[in-house]
Amino acid sequence: MDKKELLETVNALTEQVNNGQLDELEVETDEFRIRLSKRPPMPPIPPMPPVNMAVPTVSTEIKTQISETVSDTVKTVSGKIIKSPIIGTFYAAAAPGKPAFVSVGSKVAKGGVVCIVESMKLMNEITSEFDGTVAEIFVNDGEAVEFDQPLFRLD
Numbered sequence: 001m002d003k004k005e006l007l008e009t010v011n012a013l014t015e016q017v018n019n020g021q022l023d024e025l026e027v028e029t030d031e032f033r034i035r036l037s038k039r040p041p042m043p044p045i046p047p048m049p050p051v052n053m054a055v056p057t058v059s060t061e062i063k064t065q066i067s068e069t070v071s072d073t074v075k076t077v078s079g080k081i082i083k084s085p086i087i088g089t090f091y092a093a094a095a096p097g098k099p100a101f102v103s104v105g106s107k108v109a110k111g112g113v114v115c116i117v118e119s120m121k122l123m124n125e126i127t128s129e130f131d132g133t134v135a136e137i138f139v140n141d142g143e144a145v146e147f148d149q150p151l152f153r154l155d
Helices: 003-018 060-073
Strands: 024-028 033-037 080-083 088-091 113-119 122-127 132-137 150-154
Touching: 003 024, 003 033, 113 150
Parallel strands: none
Antiparallel strands: 024 033, 080 150, 088 113, 113 122, 132 150
């Protein structure tokens, strides 16, 4: 097929696609490849409605209620806090059935073991950084703890 015949064939096929007789046509030979496709026109994109960026207001009465609730919930912590140095599971005793390392009222010496935190199957003894008396225990035996989470409060 010479160039003139090829051009005539392509023009004839293009007319058929344009007239709606064909939606898509692909012809491939050793010398060339032609692909004709008729896609429906894209509908226009409607304009976006304006976005209202108004910030809702909170009444003074609700602000007062929130403030009072927060004040009731937050309590002042005094004393020295022993925090978890790692993520893991808190254990109050060395083994099930054994007595807890410390309980409320126990005297603790700096460097003394206060609990175990298991992390990645390793039992890590947690020691006190302070001398004092255990005033509060913030977690329960077997509970998951996060890094830097308070475990004990000493007076």
